[in-house]
Amino acid sequence: xxxxxxxxxxxxxxxxxxxxxxxxxxxxxxxxxxxxxxxxxxxxxxxxxxxxxxxxxxxxxxxxxxxxxxxxxxxxxxxxxxxxxxxxxxxxxxxxxxxxxxxxxxxxxxxxxxxxxxxxxxxxxxxxxxxxxxxxxxxxxxxxxxxxxxxxxxxxxxxxxxxxxxxxxxxxxxxxxxxxxxxxxxxxxxxxxxxxxxxxxxxxxxx
Amino acid sequence: xxxxxxxxxxxxxxxxxxxxxxxxxxxxxxxxxxxxxxxxxxxxxxxxxxxxxxxxxxxxxxxxxxxxxxxxxxxxxxxxxxxxxxxxxxxxxxxxxxxxxxxxxxxxxxxxxxxxxxxxxxxxxxxxxxxxxxxxxxxxx
Numbered sequence: 271x272x273x274x275x276x277x278x279x280x281x282x283x284x285x286x287x288x289x290x291x292x293x294x295x296x297x298x299x300x301x302x303x304x305x306x307x308x309x310x311x312x313x314x315x316x317x318x319x320x321x322x323x324x325x326x327x328x329x330x331x332x333x334x335x336x337x338x339x340x341x342x343x344x345x346x347x348x349x350x351x352x353x354x355x356x357x358x359x360x361x362x363x364x365x366x367x368x369x370x371x372x373x374x375x376x377x378x379x380x381x382x383x384x385x386x387x388x389x390x391x392x393x394x395x396x397x398x399x400x401x402x403x404x405x406x407x408x409x410x411x412x413x414x415x416x417x418x419x420x421x422x423x424x425x426x427x428x429x430x431x432x433x434x435x436x437x438x439x440x441x442x443x444x445x446x447x448x449x450x451x452x453x454x455x456x457x458x459x460x461x462x463x464x465x466x467x468x469x470x471x472x473x474x475x476x477x
Numbered sequence: 478x479x480x481x482x483x484x485x486x487x488x489x490x491x492x493x494x495x496x497x498x499x500x501x502x503x504x505x506x507x508x509x510x511x512x513x514x515x516x517x518x519x520x521x522x523x524x525x526x527x528x529x530x531x532x533x534x535x536x537x538x539x540x541x542x543x544x545x546x547x548x549x550x551x552x553x554x555x556x557x558x559x560x561x562x563x564x565x566x567x568x569x570x571x572x573x574x575x576x577x578x579x580x581x582x583x584x585x586x587x588x589x590x591x592x593x594x595x596x597x598x599x600x601x602x603x604x605x606x607x608x609x610x611x612x613x614x615x616x617x618x
Contacts, residue, residue: 283487286487287483287486287487287490290487290490290491290494291490293494294490294493294494294497297494297497297498297501298497300501301497301500301501305522305523306522306523306526306529306583306613307520307521307522307523307613307614307615307616308520308521308523308583308611308612308613308614309517309519309520309521309611309612309614310521310609310610310611311610311611311612312608312609312610313599313602313603313607313608313609313610314603314608315603315606315608316603316604316606337592339591408592408596409592410591410592410593410596411591411592411593412591412592413588413589413590413591413592414515414586414587414588414589414590414591414592414595415515415588415589417592417595418515418517418588418612418614419515419517421612422517422518422519422614425519426518426519429519465599
């Protein structure tokens with residue numbers, strides 16, 4: 271009807287920058303850029319499913335680390351010499367664990383853990399440390415810091431061995447291998463850290 | 478002197494805004510426990526934050542100490558909880574997840590916690606088939 275077309279006024283966008291600034295500042299404040307890190311462990315499934323595959327493990331294949339409520343720990347039942355949670359002792363534990371996983375006897379024994387020839391995909395028949403078990407025992411009063419430090423050393427022992435093996439076989443660190451090769455290396459050094467139910471060790475340590 | 482052309486400023490700010498919106502993870506809980514996480518060397522990054530459930534363990538914060546004492550507490554979501562409640566918490570967390578097999582539980586525990594508490598939590602986690610565990614820690618050089 272009206273001949274002259276009414277021009278729609280343009281939206282005033284000058285406050286857009288202010289609005290987006292406000293939002294930006296809000297997100298800047300609420301954001302937490304810190305990446306969460308942690309030691310990854312896998313729990314065994316609940317006991318009722320596990321009972322049928324409970325097998326007696328040969329004594330020579332078990333490497334025990336018992337941590338007492340005092341924060342001291344004992345390697346392979348050597349209760350006469352409990353060890354403090356210090357960097358030097360943790361380093362020693364790492365070396366002992368590495369030697370054991372590699373197939374050398376435990377500190378106070380002459381029998382080495384059993385190993386067997388396994389046909390590893392991609393590598394052929396290889397001697398694998400598939401029979402060993404590292405048993406970690408804690409007391410209800412064990413401080414979390416010691417438990418964590420020991421776990422960290424045990425995982426480090428596996429990681430160092432895998433890295434060494436990977437460098438020998440593929441000339442590259444374990445982390446840079448592809449999935450298949452990583453799986454092959456994992457088969458040579460499978461991570462076997464078993465955690466027993468907490469036991470009261472106070473009597474053993476009392477003497 | 479010609480005026481600076483600011484017409485692209487909103488676009489610019491919007492791009493920064495979107496970047497922060499993407500990387501942001503809102504802290505959903507207010508911490509009611511105080512903890513110092515241990516330090517380690519063999520740590521792995523926690524990926525896919527949406528699949529992670531956090532369990533906080535430690536003594537009550539300074540403000541709440543008068544009311545709740547100094548004993549070790551477990552915090553799930555926004556409140557103190559009992560070990561038995563962990564099972565319900567895990568089930569509840571699972572509901573919002575796309576792939577429930579990827580569920581990871583991250584335990585943020587104070588270094589002075591006694592293992593009894595942690596072991597109890599672990600037992601409950603086993604029973605609820607939340608088997609992927611992450612002991613939260615900071616990198617030591």
